Amino acid sequence: MTVLAEVLQITETALIRWTRRHQDRPKEVERRGRPSVVPHEVREQIRACYLAHYGQWGPRVLAAWCRRQDLGQYSVTTIAAVIADLREPEDPEPPPVRYEVTAANVMWSEDGTGFRQRGRKQELLVVQDEHARLKLNWRLVRGPATAEDVYRYLEEAFSRYGAPLVLKHDGDGIFHTPKIRELLDHYQVVELTIPAGYPRYNGKQERSMRDIKSYERALRRHGVKGSLGDRIDVTMYDLNEERPRPVLGGRTAREVYEESNISRISRRDFMSEVEKRERELVRDAASRKQRNAARRQAVEHVLLRYGLLKFEGDVSLDFTSEWRTE
16 A cells, blocks of 8 residues: 555545545446336337338427427437337448559549639549549640630640540530541540539549649648649649659659550440440439439440449449449
């Protein structure tokens, strides 16, 4: 006891008094919880109503039903507790699934983001390789981009790096203009529209846009001089040439792009296989959702067959079932 008191830096008398006080304390009585606010008769009626409707009336509906039947006004959580043991366990949410393109120049993604300089809106157009995350080309234009702006910077990227097999975009009306259609047909590029709210397809590009804006803001906060275009050039140099990416094994985007080689695939054969598979999926579609997803699933199917796409997560290769791949 003396040693313990010295360790605690208190007197031995104080330690003995504290020990006796806690040894003599009666054990806490186990609490039985608050009494139920729902009378037994009402409780049984709620449970019977839930079973009579095959478990399809949830707590909110049952709470409204209680008010209509003058049984009382109860909260949703109270009703949920009454029927908790009758409800079937919910299926766990499936793990998120995302794709990874396995080679460079297989799939590019195109997008734009807005900036303001001296009160005027400017749009930054960016096209990047989905495998290496390399920003292949970018262009800062005044106001919302036009079809001519998109045509010029895409044509420049195609000329410099070669056209990809697939160009992924948000389905904006610009891509339905004759000039853009002519460009994509000339280079035999398959289009893929990004589904709204579909992270496995637009997540990489959205992350890139956030990185660009974040770095540009940091440059302004630290007083880096120059125009908006100059700061964006510095940003792109960091993202492409200097920044080691953990998702790329610590390599830079430029290193991954230059080290990756795509096996030569006939563009004509690739387009033909995608169109054939898309027709099959449209023919077998049982809903508008499946019909609208046919193009995307056809591209997935062909890329998987060539080994140019892989999924991270539990995903079925049965592309006739939309829910299996989401």
